[in-house]
Every structure is written in C-alpha cells, then in structure tokens.
Amino acid sequence: MKQQFYLGEWQVDAASNTLSLGKTKRTIEPKAMDVLLLLCQQQGDVVSADDIVAQCWPNAPTGDNPVHKTITQLRKALDDKASAPLFIETIRKRGYRVIAPVQFVNDEQAQAAQANWHDASPFLGLSAYSPAESKVFFGRNALTRELITRISTQFKQHRPFTLVMGPSGSGKSSLVHAGLLPRLLDTKGTNGIRAYDYVSIDVADINLATNGFTNLLNELAASMLDWGNDEKGVFDGFSAQSLANALQNQPEEIINHVKKWFSEAVSGNNTGVNVPYPCFAIVIDRLEALLAHSAVSENEKQKIFTLLETLSESNAFLVLLVTRNDFYPLISTYAPLMKNKARGAHLDIAPPSLSELGQIIKLPAVAAGLEWEWDENSNASVDDIILADSAKEPNCLPLLQYTLQELYLQRQGNTLQLTTYRKLGGIEGAIGYKAEALFAALPKGVQHAFNAVMPLLVNLTDEGANLTSKSARWDELNTDAERDFVKQMVDNRLFVSYLNQGTASFRVAHEAVLRKWDRVQQWITQHQSALSNKSSLTRQTKLWLADGKSSAYLLTEGKPLINAVALNDMPHIRVSKDEQMLIKASTQKAKQKRYLKGLP
Structure with a gap:
C-alpha cells in the first residue's frame, strides 16, 4: 500500500496520519486517513458511502452518519469547502471523489515505464522542454508543486503574477512549460486552477531594436487571437491590431471579453468541469532581454509591466515572467515586478538535488526503453558515472542535457555508451568539445x-x-x-x-x-571593449532619435566620440545607419566647437 503521496500541494504521510503544507502540519484520525487514502487511490472515481464503510471499517461499529463526519473532518484539515471544493467533491446521491491531483512518491518511476516514448530523443539538449515533452520531463516535481502552491495563493489574493528566476541554464523555462502548464491545462485543472489556453513569448525572439514596445504588444495580441473553443473564440471580431490597441488603451475591455467567454462557454459546461479559478496563462520568457534592452524606453517597459499586472488582478489571467536572476538589480526598479515578493511572488530556482539529478538522467531513458553500458573497471553503469560527475558541477543542467542528447544520438542500438561519454569530455567538456571539433572541420x-x-x-x-x-x-x-x-x-x-x-x-x-566554448570566451575577452562601446553607442543613438535628434544627446568630444568613431574601423563590429548618423552629427558638432575656439 502506498503510504506517502501528494494531494494537490498537501504532502500526506499515511503512516503518521499527518498532512503537511509548508510549515503547516495537521494530524487526522486513523479512520479519516483510511478514507483519504481510499479516495486518492481511486482518484477521479466516485466512491459510495457504502463502499467507504465496507473497505475502511469492515465489521467495526461506525455510529451515525460516519462517512459524512469523516469527510467533514478531512475538508477542515485541508481547508476545503463543500460548496466550492478544491480537494473532495460530493456527488449527490452517489458518493465522493477526489478532484485535486494525486501523486504518490514512487510514481515517477512507474510513469516513466508507462510513457512509451518513441517520438524522438528523450533528452532535449540545449532546447527547453515544452508541454509536448512533459512525459519525459522528470526531477522537478517538488519545484512544480511549490510553484502551484504559490500560484494558488496568489489567485486567492486576486493577483496571480509570478516571477520565476534562476541562473542561466537552471531549467526555468522547462519548469514552467513542461512542469506547470500541463497540469494547469488538464481538463480537471490543479488546485482549483484551470488554464484554458496559454501564450508563451520568448522576448529574445522579438525585434526590440525598432518599435520594440509595439512589436511585443503585437506578438501578444496575435497569439491571444487563437484562444477559445470550437464554438466560440474569445476575441471574435477583433483583429490583431485592434486587440493590441485595446490591450494598450483599454485593458478592462479585454478582461471583460475573457470573463464573458468564461461565463458563456465554460459555465455552460461545454469544456469540462467548473473550477474556482478559470484563466488564460501568459508566459513571458527570457524577460532579461527586455530589461537590458536600451532601445525600449523605461516608460515603455513600465507600461508593459503595468498592463500585465492589470490583467493578473482580474484573476482571469495568470502571468508568469521567466528571467535570469542576475538581472535582479533591473527587476527591482519596477514596482509591479517587486509587489508581493515577500508573499511568494518570486520563485528562485535552486539547483536540482542529487536525487533529482538521478531522475533527470535515468527516467527519460526508462521512458524511451534505453539501456546504459556497464563499466567493469569502475563496477558502475554509465548513468551512475554521469550522476557522480554531475554532482560536482553546480548549475550543470544545460551541460548535462547536451551530453545526454549526444549520448542518445551516438548510441549503439538502444545502449548509451561509456566510450562516447569519455570522447565527449564528460559533462564539462561536451559543448565546448562539440563546438571546437565542428569548427576545426x-x-x-x-x-x-x-x-x-x-x-x-x-x-x-x-x-x-x-x-x-x-x-x-x-x-x-x-x-x-x-x-x-x-x-x-x-x-x-x-x-x-x-x-x-x-x-x-x-x-x-x-x-x-x-x-x-573557449574560442568564444577568448573572442569576447579580445573584443570586450569594442562590444561594450557598441552597446553604449546603441543606447545613445536610441536617446538621440527619441528626442528628435537633439544636440543634447550627441556624443561628447573626447573618449565617447573617439570610441564610437573607432567602431567604424573595426571590420567585425557592425554599426547601423542610425548609429553612423549620430557619429557624423557628433563629429560635425565637435569640429564646429573647435573652429569657434580657433583650434585646428
């Protein structure tokens, strides 16, 4: 019998009759635990009161109306309500069923064995996991549950607005797309939340250099046009342009359209079960590309964040911002991004534990029916060797995933080989080895x-x-x-x-x-000054153009102008036409000043 499992965000230990949620820990009666375990083992199925009595308390005196009293006790322990259930639902004249997601502690191994993954490599290399790859996304269940818990709390506070932060390569995007979204998109939802659709925008893929604010808004609007069901689209009658304009100028109109759709399409039960928090999800990935881009003004960035906050405060939208944590100094300058930080609105991703690394390495191979070569010298299989090496490398996920993908692509039959792993240079050397070998050829x-x-x-x-x-x-x-x-x-x-x-x-x-890749790092070191000067020139050009080519934003004579002029003579640094115009105007201004001073 399974003794430990998760019911929604609650961790249940049947052996000790306890329920745990963060620092909250509650003890229930053994009979109540028996009922909870039975319902969870038959998740989604209706269990009658007679069956509960027969299976939980056979041949034992139960008193008057025992099942109702036990269900009431369970709901109290879970902070659940019969009128708006998140965990246990009463089916009139039939019985009870669990509606929250249930996950037993040892289920990941079973899920991997049942996945029957043959579509492609179960290891995605440097690509982020999407909802389509959720069947081979392992090792982040605890983090996914933590994120769901926080989002559930934010819906209760009428502001589901979360920043998911971590170092580059920590798996932020995969956590959101393959861990969280599939649970929210399930027809039953999770923890009372169901996302009926989502849009995911990778900011690094948006052209921010020219009309960045407009391009980002247009991309969001174009993606939202697809929302709806077979009978009715959420934004029927809108074009991408009119929707973008409404988002910018009348966000309340957009909120009303979404709420009306929920009222008509969802409460009409055309799309499945009703949940307390129906929503659409907006994912903004690689937010740092926007935060650091000088071509988008501070005022425009503030408008974007204010819009997202307004949408989230309607509770009809779940907003998830994914960003590198080394950009926190920029994040901290925007009030909408900092609000409710102390109440869980910021989730900082920690590196996977040794146990989680083991799941990341081993379980996708189980799902794809792969085997690991055995090394007689070390008396260990290749997966255990990789796990030991990974444990020594902080923030190793991208390196690990790339190595695993190469092992898959160079496999012999269904076997992932030690010789291939050694040839790649192990975890640390795999990407650099591949890039340099390719370059040399x-x-x-x-x-x-x-x-x-x-x-x-x-x-x-x-x-x-x-x-x-x-x-x-x-x-x-x-x-x-x-x-x-x-x-x-x-x-x-x-x-x-x-x-x-x-x-x-x-x-x-x-x-x-x-x-x-050492070659890239050496190139960056060699050209760091020029790259930094180019970044400064791009930023100054943006200010100059935004102020109507005002002389106040011309490059000052001396180092700023000298550095900019020097960029024109560097064959591998590309200076745009606008930047060349700024350099020319600044040079002419400097010549005029020298002429007026009688200097050559």
Missing part, C-alpha cells in the same frame, strides 16, 4: 566568418559585466562563408534557426554555447 574561409557572426549574437551590458545572447536575422549575413558557418552551427544543434515575426532568424541554442 570547417574550411578556413568559413572559419574566418566566426569573427563576423559573433557580434550579431553577443551582447555585453553594464560596461561588459553582463553577457547575454541575442537573435540575428539571416539577411544580416553578408557573405556565403558567413551563411555557411551559421548553417553548420544550426545543423549541429549549437544554433537554432526559426521564423521570428515572419523574418528568418537564428540564435545560439543556449547561452552555455557562449560560456563553455
């Missing part, structure tokens, strides 16, 4: 394109203190060698090619490519 002319492509993908902010990746357009590549270089990187899964707002674009598959 390229023709010399294509290798030289490395210097031209890197500035399109690398962004240094805060005077070089922060490294981020950025997207680039294929039409920014000037030569066949540059295009061939990017194509080779895409074909080998180090870069990703995709359509960004109708424009063919590319980016690094993960920032670990930039951080763990």
